Amino acid sequence: MAVCFNLSKSGSPDLSRVIHFNLTDHDAQKYEFEVYPLNYEMKHADIEEIGLLFIVNPFTAAGQRYWIQRCYLDYPNSPNVTNLTGKKHIWSKNDVHTWKYLRWTTLGYHHNWDTKVYSLDHHTPFPADLASLNAFFAKILQFPPYFAEAAIVNYYHLDSTLAGHVDRSEFDLEAPLFSISFGSPAIFLLGGQTKSEEPSAMMLNSGDVVVMSGQSRLSYHAVPKILSSEATPWLELENHEQERPEWIHVKKVICQSRINLNVRQAQTETISKSLLTT
Numbered sequence: 281m282a283v284c285f286n287l288s289k290s291g292s293p294d295l296s297r298v299i300h301f302n303l304t305d306h307d308a309q310k311y312e313f314e315v316y317p318l319n320y321e322m323k324h325a326d327i328e329e330i331g332l333l334f335i336v337n338p339f340t341a342a343g344q345r346y347w348i349q350r351c352y353l354d355y356p357n358s359p360n361v362t363n364l365t366g367k368k369h370i371w372s373k374n375d376v377h378t379w380k381y382l383r384w385t386t387l388g389y390h391h392n393w394d395t396k397v398y399s400l401d402h403h404t405p406f407p408a409d410l411a412s413l414n415a416f417f418a419k420i421l422q423f424p425p426y427f428a429e430a431a432i433v434n435y436y437h438l439d440s441t442l443a444g445h446v447d448r449s450e451f452d453l454e455a456p457l458f459s460i461s462f463g464s465p466a467i468f469l470l471g472g473q474t475k476s477e478e479p480s481a482m483m484l485n486s487g488d489v490v491v492m493s494g495q496s497r498l499s500y501h502a503v504p505k506i507l508s509s510e511a512t513p514w515l516e517l518e519n520h521e522q523e524r525p526e527w528i529h530v531k532k533v534i535c536q537s538r539i540n541l542n543v544r545q546a547q548t549e550t551i552s553k554s555l556l557t558t
């Protein structure tokens with residue numbers, strides 16, 4: 281994937297060609313899930329025809345706190361699978377030092393990183409809250425009913441990167457992929473169907489949701505840079521009485537980290553059929 285601007289791990293990247301989507305003021309009205317009415321951008325010249333929707337952070341601060349805590353405190357729990365499952369460094373909710381070893385957690389149909397094939401035998405219940413949130417987004421955006429069945433929670437440090445790839449393991453490639461980010465900002469590159477197309481670069485801030493549908497569902501994408509930032513929208517209107525006791529640790533970690541919830545519909549029926557016929 282060609283990179284259209286200067287990126288160095290240590291120096292400051294040239295952000296002049298990075299698309300910044302801006303939030304217009306949120307309505308006082310709030311939907312369920314601590315989400316405001318979606319302010320989504322689908323008309324940018326570079327992305328309008330390929331089915332990419334960019335939703336500028338729709339989450340309230342309490343909503344951001346909720347999902348950030350779920351990612352550090354709950355989702356890495358067994359039976360979900362993490363990069364630490366079966367390894368020496370074990371994630372423990374009660375030991376903040378173990379969190380820095382987390383790289384990913386998989387939910388629902390567990391992504392097999394070697395074969396890139398989902399298997400019916402490797403499935404655990406998908407978190408109901410995350411499934412409802414994505415069904416809700418799909419409904420508001422007028423997609424067909426959405427069943428979140430597989431997700432990767434990615435945990436990034438400030439020096440982490442994600443190489444260019446296409447997510448094509450799902451049997452249902454028509455259903456959109458929802459990519460929800462929290463924590464430090466990141467540069468997201470979206471290319472075309474081949475590695476030769478020059479990507480567009482966009483800034484992903486905490487709470488932003490990228491929906492990859494249509495052609496963009498099978499487009500190359502990458503995260504070449506996480507940026508350190510003073511912005512901490514998840515701390516707004518903090519109410520200590522309402523927070524979980526571990527929030528005090530989580531909020532220290534998230535200031536120097538980024539989380540991405542990458543949610544897919546794998547289409548259970550098709551998976552079962554394909555496994556039965558092989």
Ligand SMILES: O=C(O)CCC(=O)C(=O)O
Nearest residue numbers: 432434447459503540542
């Ligand atoms: O971190 C991101 O924004 C993207 C993650 C991603 O592309 C993936 O998990 O497949």
Ligand SMILES: [Fe+2]
Nearest residue numbers: 445446447501
């Ligand atoms: Fe991806």
